[in-house]
Amino acid sequence: MRRRLEDQEFPAGSDPPSDLCALPELTERALLESLRARFRQEKIYTYIGSILIVINPFQFLPIYNPKYVKLYDNHTLGKLEPHIYAVADVAYHAMLQRRKNQCIVISGESGSGKTQSTNFLIHHLTALSQKGFASGVEQIILGAGPVLEAFGNAKTAHNNNSSRFGKFIQVNYQESGTVRGAYVEKYLLEKSRLVYQEHNER
Template sequence: GIVLVAINPYEQLPIYEQDVIYAYSGQNMGDMDPHIFAVAEEAYKQMARDEKNQSIIVSGESGAGKTVSAKYAMRFFATVGGSASDTNIEAKVLASSPIMEAIGNAKTTRNDNSSRFGKYIQIGFDKRYHIIGANMRTYLLEKSRVVFQAEDERNYHIFYQLCASSSLPEFKELGLSK
């Protein structure tokens, strides 16, 4: 299969904006520069042409940009695949990322937003290749981080978010206290 080597620049770059998605959409592999959108487009085209499931495996060391690359691929599918209904399924699929990051990501010495779990995301498409849903399975959550963090590392983001919101009225309404 296709291999893409990507390096995490640790900054926002204009090469991931909406107009770049449209530039890669419909292009043949090799016609454009190597890019996560080229890989996603090739998987999308092969799914449509061969009517077979496709996989994109994102692998690398901590801080390599795996989570961000996967999010960009999902954004590509959400933009190109769209949804057949008014329920805006692609927005729901993309909206799961901040929730999952709050619960399963933490600051480490190598990455301020390091995923401390693995995830398998399955995106469903209808016969017209519109997104109809998604299923996410998580595995290997680093449970020990709840009670112990190495020096200069932090617990899961959600705990800091809860502390920061403790003065909001909703906090008390949920039966939580400082």
């Protein structure tokens, strides 16, 4: 995906849609052109319906402050510019209204920003539950990340510190919507790396 985004040429014209379902032509080239045009505008988030595509900018963008937490609070998906906070917000309010568990799946290749996206999600979910007030629970959940990441990481051709483990994080809430605690489970990925090592990998 990274190579294709760099290789494509993009025609000048109107702003690309924030939801790829709205593209007039659904081809691989049109999708890549739209993603690249948005990326050049520092719009790293794009929807495909209710799915959020994130392109790692490899830099910090000022779109994660309390102003954005408030902006995306209790808004319908697609009404505002795509954002990971919007996905977290929809899941949180669906959980409260339907009284059913919600699941957000984060997937991507090595170095794509899965860990950082998880941190943003947890930050927003805990901020919503605390109604904007700082919570010690968030710091405990996020603070466990670096410790867990320290075990079993590896050097790959694309990432110098790639986790060899997947994470399942279960955030538990009280009926009022306040975070009660969290449970983190890790599971081994790519067992082949235990017995075989590619060139330039550690």
